[in-house]
Structures are given as C-alpha cells and as structure tokens.
Amino acid sequence: MSQAEAREAEQAELRLDAYLPYRLSVASNAVSGLIARAYQDRFGLTIPQWRLVCVLAEDGSLTQGQIVARTVMDKVTVSRAAQGLVKRRLVGRTEHAADGRSHVLTLTPEGARLHAEIAPLALAYEAALIAGLSPEDVALLKRLLARLQAAAGQLAGEADPPRLA
Template sequence: MNLQPPQDDAPASGLVLDAYLPYRLSTASNAVSRLIARAYDDRFGLTVPEWRVMCVLAEDGAAAQAGVVARTVMDKVTVSRAAQGLVRRRLARRSDHEADGRSHLLTLTAEGRRLHGEIAPLALAYEAALIAGLAPDEVALLKRLLGRLQAAATGLAGEAGLQ
C-alpha cells in the first residue's frame, strides 16, 4: 500500500479536519479521557493509565508488564509508571515471575481489589451516560467498527514497521 503524499507542489486539498476520521477519533477519545481522568483523579487519586492497569489486573489476575502493555495498547513507560504508582499506594504488588526471571508479575492487593470494586460502578455509569443517546444496536455497531479500525491500524503499523 502506498501511503506517500503526492510529490507535486499542489496544495493539499480535500482534507477537512472536522471530517477527518483519525482527528474525530482522537478528539472524541481525548474528551472522554479528560472527563474520566478528572473523576478518577478527584475522587480516587488515580490516573487513567493506573485505572487501566487496575482493570487488567482485576480481570486477568496476575500479569506481566508486557501483557498489560499488549492488552491496553499503552506504551511500556506509561504502564511502568502506572504500575509503580499502584505499587507505591499499595494497590498492587510486584512479585518475581517464575517463568521469566527478567520480568515481574503484577497483582492487585486486597485494597486494590476493594478500590476497583468501588470505581467500577462509576465507570459503568459514565459509559451509560455517554451512550444514553444511542440505541443498543448502534452501540454494538460502534464497538464492532472500533474493533475493525483498531485492527486495521495495527495491520498498517505492522506493514510500515511501526509496531
């Protein structure tokens, strides 16, 4: 696939920012993340990456940092900082990874599980408020389409050697 822009001197045309899907996805994601981040920070002192790591650990149990990176599609540094913050607050613990001596396993502590249980209903309430104007079939379609867009972006990144 050729992703190179035209090489002539003609001005770029046809790009209307508000109609450009990557821009719309980014701004929508940023707006939702800001809303949620304020709630998590104000009420619980958590960053969005810390909350995402907590969710992975709550769903999956013990996880290596590389697994959290793959699951959340956050970069290694962001996951590492989030994990350190959770460990510092005693919401998660690090233990040796018996199968891989270079890695550690993260697990939620009892306090981390309690806090996750307190925040999860709030997260679901925010989701419900965000999708309140959509019909259930629209929500299902949106989730399917987002999955397809994510898969396409992952595939394009692989083709371009950006993974």
C-alpha cells in the same frame, strides 16, 4: 474545471473536522478527560493506573509486558502506572519465576476493593455517554471500533492486533 473535478478536488482536501483519525482522537480525548478528572479527583488515579487496575481485576496476575500488549499502552506508561500503584499498595509486584528480568503484578486486597468501588461509577459514565444511542447503535459502534483498530494494526504490520481494553 468541471463540477465533478471540483467535487473531487474538494474531497481530496484535508479538512480536519471531517478527518476520521482526528475525530476519533478528539472524541477519545473528551471522554478520557472527563473520566480522568473523576478518577483523579475522587480516587487519585490516572487513566493508565485505572486501566492497569481493571486489567488485573479482569485477567488476574500479569507481567508488565502482558499489560502492554493487553492495553496498547507503551512500556514507560505501564511502568510508571505500576510504580504508582505499588507505592500506594494497590498492586503487588513479585519476580517472575521463569524470567528474572520480569515482574508479575497482582491486585492487592485494597486494589480489589478500589476496583469494586470504581467499576460501578465507570459503568455509570459509560451509560451516560451512550444514553442517546440505541443498543443497536452501541453494538455497531463497538464493532466498527474493533474493525478500525484491526485495520490500523494491519497497516502497522501487526499480525494479531491487540483486543480493545
């Protein structure tokens, strides 16, 4: 076997630590785990609940289907997060005027206050995570993540991949 063939065979081997989907998953789990502990310990929120609160604070009232599309979380995860938030009176749930099978979720004043309290902490975590990166590196990372998400959406057959949440 020539050196070129040996290099090609080595590159063809799956090495988990060099496999980009694995590295993305590990990094995502590390960041989510860190933040999840903080949200759970201080505020009693799961990551899906926090995402739901953020989306409602940012976009206003939405149906669960719209939240699924916006956050790329599955229906069951969104439903459970919504139920927990409704039970805590952080989110209100009303029937959809045009679609009786659907419900509209809205942040309550208490939910909006909680968002206002947590948002600066979330931004502080983000700042600490990217402290070693230049602003250009951060912008590049965000662009690359958006491109990877779009490529994954295309491979999955999605016409219009969802935006990052």
